[in-house]
Amino acid sequence: MSRRRAVPKEHSHRMAKPTPSLTVALLQAREAAMGFFRPLLNEHGLTEQQWRVIRILKEVPEHQLESRDLAEIACILRPSLTGVLVRLEKTGYVKRWKPANDQRRLCVSLTEEGHRLFDAMSGDMHKQYRRIKRQLGADNYKTLMALLDQLQRVEP
Amino acid sequence: MSRRRAVPKEHSHRMAKPTPSLTVALLQAREAAMGFFRPLLNEHGLTEQQWRVIRILKEVPEHQLESRDLAEIACILRPSLTGVLVRLEKTGYVKRWKPANDQRRLCVSLTEEGHRLFDAMSGDMHKQYRRIKRQLGADNYKTLMALLDQLQRVEP
DNA sequence: TTTTGTACATTAAGATGTTAATGAATTCAA
DNA sequence: TTGAATTCATTAACATCTTAATGTACAAAA
Structure with a gap:
């Protein structure tokens, strides 16, 4: 009876979204952002997590953690990181070893x-960041990053 | 030689984080927020994704999508959603069926x-949201949600 | 020194993410 | 109407998430 009238064209029947929760909003926003980078990661055969590891190692002194x-x-749980x-x-992008002074730990570089x-990917990455910044506005981008940083510090 | 001097106390040796990327910042912020809800989800034997489904169905007219x-x-890919x-x-929280007018589709309610x-969880959920809002500030919270909404709309 | 506790990485098991492929149902064009 | 595109859900295969459990190495206390 009150069933949706079949609307064949694409999905032009997108309905009003329910009030999003904070965590869902964060997820949806991240999905939108990842849309800019996923193709590039795929070209290089990398997963999101693999790229995060490489990116973070690159930016840390001595490229080692x-x-x-x-x-x-x-943001990768230890079991996953293993x-x-x-x-x-x-695949040859990182090296792992146990430091001599503490055999429990594991070092990665x-x-x-990897370098x-x-x-090789850095240029395209920056290009995509500029595109996001352009669509969002430089001020908004800055504000957003600051707020995310604050949110990151809240704790139960 | 220049190896880190073993610091036994907890992890007070937390080092300066590299400039976070937008997508990593979103991830870290979401992790912080999820810290408020994960215990509650666990108590009820629910995964994040299961809760998102229930929550979204609850807020949509006729509780059906x-x-x-x-x-x-x-934000769940079709293969995962299956x-x-x-x-x-x-577990009895949702019902699935194929609408008669289009046997390709799948409906969920x-x-x-489920209701x-x-x-039963709604009260505690709101309580946690209030705690986050208190730590972040009501204005910040509002601004953040608005910016996330904007970011959600960017596209490659 | 022996005991006890703690900090790590890892394994285990089930759920989900991710892309490509399959297959069925529907639509569109010739 | 027939056959070629489209739209879906699902399966497949591998990577990751998530919690609990193991096991080893180090540290602190007895």
């Missing part, structure tokens, strides 16, 4: 391969 | 069980 810290910064690093080592990959 | 629309709003819905149906679950 302890697994524990890397996990926290990259596999990510195994695969990244297999970028290989030459070359990052440098 | 086509699978396709649900996937887009909940499994999520199978499990949610198995909340069961009575009861949502209502």
Whole structure:
């Protein structure tokens, strides 16, 4: 009876979204942003998580981190990171080793391969960031980053 | 030689984070926010995705959506949603069926069980939202939601 | 020193993310 | 009306998420 009248064209029947929750809004916004980068990652055969690891290692002094810290910064849980690093080592982008002074820990660093990959992707990455910034407005972008930083610090 | 001097106390050696990218910032912020809700979800044996489905169905007129629309709003890819819905149906929170006028599509709606679950969790959920809003500030919260909404609309 | 506790990485198991491929139902054009 | 495109959900295969459990290495207390 009150069923939606079949509207064949594409999905022009997109309906009003329910009031989004904060966490859903964050997710949807991130999805929109990732849309700019996913094609580039795919071209290079990288997953999101693999790229986060490479990106973070590149920006840290000595391009080297302890697994524990890397996990926290990259928002990858330790069990997941184990596999990510195994695969990244297999493809030759990072090196793993246990520091002699503490055999519990695990250290990770970028290989030459890893550096070359990052440098090769860097240009296109920046290009996409500029496009996002243009669509959102430079001021908005700045404000958003500041608010995200604040939100990141809240705790239960 | 220049190795970090073992600092036993907790992890007070947290180092300066590299300039966060937008997508990483969104991820970290969302992680912080989810910290408020994860315990509650666990108490009720729900995953994040299952809760998103229930929440979204609850807020939509007639508490019913086509699978396709649900996937887009909940930021769950279609292949994943298939499994999520199978499990949610198995636990009795949603009902699935194919509309007679188009056998390709799949419809989903909340069961009575689903409504009861949502209502039972609603109070605690709001409580956590208030705590986040208090820590972030009401104005900041509002601004953030507006900016996330804008970001959600950018496209490559 | 032995005991106890703690900090790590890893494994395990089930759920989800991600892309490509399949297959069925519907639409569109010839 | 027939056959070629489209629109869906689903399956497949691999990567990751998530919590709990293991096991090892180090640290602190007895």
